[in-house]
Amino acid sequence: AQLALTARSEGRRVAILSGGELTVTVRGNGRGGPNQEYALALADLLKGMTDVSALAADTDGADGGAGSASDPAGAVIDHSTFAKMKSQGLDPRAYLENNDASGFFAQTGDLLLTGPTLTNVNDVRVILVD
Secondary structure, three states, X not given: OHHHHHHHHOOXXXXXXXXXXXXXXXXXXXXXXXXXXXXXHHHHHHOOOOOEEEEEEXXXXXXXOOOXXXXXXXXXXXXXXXXXXXXXXXXXXXXXXXXXXXXXXXXXXXXXXXXXXXXXXXXXXXXXXX
């Protein structure tokens, strides 16, 4: 988030890429996985920015969950996510505290649903600053 905020303040258009497995400290009883939680934390820190988009996903098609075909692969955020957060009164921090990224993104319609990909190369995250 800080890299995106800095790039934006400097007027730079960038793509910030990262990969690797993320970990989450589970304190709540919600649903989701580490990539969804990453996207939710970004949504909280970048809310209101109309020129930033992000994707966080597990290449095997399942980010957290029970390993079923309907598990989300991750989540995406963009200006429409921020608009839905505002119009629905969604507080991303409350969802983070309950580890309920799936519940949050189900309400905004931003879950990434790919189904099983039959590969597990890596997790991938992309932040675009326009």
